[in-house]
Amino acid sequence: MGYVAARGGTEAIAAAEELVCRSRLQAGASWLELDQLTERLRYLNDRVMGEGGLWAPLLAARAIRQAEGDVIEAAHLLRAHRSTLPRLCELIPADADELRPLRRIVPAFREVPGPQLLGRTLDYTGRLLDLGDEDQARAAAAAATAAAAARHPGDDPDEYDGATEPPFPERLLDVLRRTDLAVDRRRGDDPEPTDISQVAVRPGIGRSAVLSVMARAETGALVNLWYRNILGPDNHLHEVTLGEVRHGELPIRVSHPRTGNPVLIGHLRATEVEAIEDLDGADEDRTRFDVGYGLVAGHNERKAIAMANLDIALHRDRSDSGLEQAVLMTTDGLDASGFLEHLKLPHYVTFRSMIERKQAMRTDRARNERKGRRQHTAPAVAPAAPATQPAAVAVGEVTP
Amino acid sequence: MTVLDPTVSPVALLAADTSSRELLDEFSKREIRRAILTAVAVPGYQVPFASREMPVARGWGSGGLQITLALVGPEDTVKVIDQGEDAGVNAANLRRLIADTTGVDTTTVAGEATIVQTRHRVPEDELGDDQILVLQVPVPEPLRGVERNMTELRRMHAEGDYARMWVSLYEDLVRNGVVTQTTGYPCLVGGRYVMATTPIPRWDIPKLHRSAHLSLFGAGREKRIYAVPPHTDVEPLTFDDVPFEVERTEGAGCHRCRAGRPDSGVESFLVEIPSTDEGRWVCSDTDWCNRRLASATVTR
Amino acid sequence: MTPALRVDGLGKIYGPGTAADVAGTGPGFNRVVSPTSGGIVAAWDVSFEVGPGEALGVIGESGSGKSTVMRCICGDEDPTTGSIRLASVDGGDTDLRTLSAARRRALRVDRLAVVYQDPAEGLDLRLSAGGNVAERLTAAGWRNFGRIRERASELMLRTDVPLDRMDDPVREFSGGMRQRVQLAKALSNNPPVVLLDEPTTGLDASVAASVLDLIRDLLEELGVAAVVVSHDFSVIEMLTQRVVVMHHGRIVEAGLTDQLLEDPQHPYSQRLVGAARG
Secondary structure (H helix, E strand, C coil): CCCCCCCCCHHHHHHHHHHHHHHHHEEECCCCCCHHHHHHHHHHHHHHHHHCCCCHHHHHHHHHHHCCCCCCHHHHHHHHHHHHHCCCEEEEECCCHEEEEEEEECCCCCCCCCCCCCCCCCCCCCCCCCCCCHEEEEEHHHHHHHHHHHHHCCCCCCCCCCCCCCCCEEEEHHHHHCCCEECCCCCCCCCCCCCCCCCCCCCCCCHHHHHHHHCCCCCHHHHHHHHHHHCCCCCCCCCCCEEEEEEEEEEEECCCCCCEEEEEEEEEECCCCEEEECCCCCCCCCCCCEEEEEECCCHHHHHHHHHHHHHHHHHHHCCCCHHHHHHHCCCCHHEEEEEHHHHHCCCCCHHHHHHHHHHHHHHHHHHHHHHHHCCCCCCCCCCCCCCCCCEEEEEEECCC | CCCCCCCCHHHHHHHHHHCCCCCCCCCHHHHHHHHHHHHHHHHCCEEECCCCCCCCCCCCHHHHHHHHHHCCCCCCCCEECCCCCCCCHHHHHHHHHHHHCCEECCCHHHHHHCCCEEEECCCCCCCCCCEEEHHHHHCCCCCCCCCCHHHHHHHHHHHHHHHHHHHHHHHHHHHCCCCCCCCCCCEECCCEEECCCCCCCHHHHHHCCCCCCCCEEEEEEEEEEEEEEECCCCEEECCCCCCCCCCCCCCCCCCCCCCCCCCCCCCCCCCEEECCCCEEECCCHHHHHHHHHHHHHCCC | CCCEEEEEEEEHHHHHCHHHHCCCCCCCCCCCCCCCCCEEEEEEEEEEEEEECCCCEECCCCCHHHHHHHHHHHCCCCCCEEEECCCCCCHCCCHHHHHHHHHHHHHHHHHHEEEECCCCHCCCCEEEEEHHHHHHHCCCCCCHHHHHHHHHHHHHHCCCCCHCCCCCCCHHHHHHHHHHHHHHHHHHCCCEEEECCCCCCCCCHHHHHHHHHHHHHHHHHCCCCEEECCCCCHHHHHHCHHHHEEEEEEEEEEEEHHHHHHHHHHHHHHHHHHHCCC
């Protein structure tokens, strides 16, 4: 029998696909190299890895190029690729205390244990559109790249060197814990982190799953959920104080298949945030602060901050408000976009059925108008009776 | 198809797998098959499963695709339709993916398929006990219209507490004179669970009731699989004195194969062609219509 | 004869504490907060029976524990101790507290009905008046649209809800009319036991009086066992034959309603009656 090509659709989608591929190639510009994406569009690459749930800078760059810069599409490519890979082993949970900081700030205190390390951040760069000469910029970039390569052959230009070798700065949270000012949110009921690619999450699942969902969430969705809880109708959040904002390299280890010893297999860059909130509820420990945690792959501070803040809101909220459901079910970029875009699919069977019901409604209405009845076809109701109706109406055997 | 061998180390498996074009690894397929078995054992119950990301967007048939990929073997023949049509763009895309990544045979003839993957329709041909119907489901929760909270929804299903569903039907009748629920009509399966019938038209619902074939429903985005095993009751929720109505238009008939016309003696689900003359209708199941047309030509 | 409802040794503590921490609370100590645990002993050692066709009043001021008792009986709250039995459940042999949450909820469909002070608690205000009645009837297994319509119309007539409003959303109704719909819904499938929690509180005096008349007539007609919780002696006097007086979570006096009103024994009852008589 073999492959049967149904006429029409197959040709159309093949032609559309061909057009996409051809246009991507003949874009009228030089080929986009992967390192241009990983090195020059760092935030974009990081964001796609974070939302794609796969740390693979070169694959992410490929995905972005293939998706022509559509972030969700690129994240989808990464995740779909991941689905085809066998699962070889599980990582040993990474210890965030081993995160080697490229940047670290503590807005809560002026003097903190360890440095306030501004590092590479756009926070204080003037938001002035650079209208400088292109040729000069190109030349300057080439010179700077060459100079850096000469200084540190083979090194990542933004890698931090020297000042923060282990032990890394103590966390502000450790100080708060030592002085008994923070409630302990570490829980014993969720010892093995849930792998959200292996289970269907739903409300009531452990905190590790909720954190994982946020770590993989679409950045805009999480920021929006945060903002609508601050300003909008949901109102579960208060502004937090940030105890710790770190961006750095996190060592990743697996157990050796023979010896069982931990083996370092690489690093991934991550952004970590600890948020501190005042506890003020009547049934809360008002002598202490609450703590929320955010950790996302790559450099994505706004997502990590939103996550830490929502983490607090989630464990403070014991009502049935739906916040947990909102975080778990509505922040995934692929889910939301996929469902939104499915509206472009043919719907003519459903629409036919809808038209049929509209017509049925009209027919029924016309029939009733002819009979001079009320709109609904209630089978004979008792005729309107005087207001004081004898008791016999209500009592009596009732049977389904 | 890769066969799982417990004596082979995962590393060896990876090495062996690099040439594979399959969209799901064997572990994932096994997990999906487990969910399917649970779904068959508890008709109408939505079984959570770890839905994988597929090369199609969520909401575009990723659930049905995962079921089909977890089930197909070398002997299978697959038919894929969308809106009843084999040639629809989404059907063509899914068929291409399934065929290219598994090497399985495809067909447009319902009777030749062992697996029929569909969106929004059940084929007009009656399926047999050696066939599986895989339905792509965008929204698996039949009660979402009356309740949003997932914890409460679980309770309602667990306790068979469907009063609010009945009330919504009552209110619909009172307000509109007819039940206005269109496609995806809620049905009680096996007398126990209320199930969302994807959005197939009401016309197709009797084809699920006590059918010889197995129906599997996959919702990829919402990560649920549910099933109607063969010979299981599928009863549309309706009051005893308000008959369940399927889509019918008086006087309408297919302009190609004449199905639906009084003299044809056969009916099918028709869709309208708004751009042509008034009263132009055509079968939604294109292959069924083509075959009718062909046999009529031969007879003539 | 088996009482329709029987409550034995019911107790409810909010917050920390167990039976051991009840000492030092109650009318004798003029407090409900446990001196040992700090928990609130909202109700303790509450026992009574209600026969078929009988209405029992539970009276006390706010905070006396009367609403807690009602919420424990209907299953909105889980009591700390005690037992609750219905004649309609295993002939009164089974303590409802031993049933699963699902079975307890199911009892609310046909064995027990509650009329809340706030109609929004007992009704879905988005639904029509008839739809609210239909909710209880369909939950009880009614599947005939015509009969549901018929029954809902009967109930609207009986509870003085104009028939031409039956298909309007309850949200558009006045407070008194909402309360009538709540009564119609609660009584729609003749449950053997009805609990009424301050059913007329919050209504205008004239509206309250007519709703009260309606409740009295309905209780007489239907022969249900009723528990009427109220802070208002005029309500208790009109609706009930027997009454228990609650104070600081305990029953301080029980008796026939007319006798207790004539000749209250406990100083707290005397004060309540005195206040009611003005």
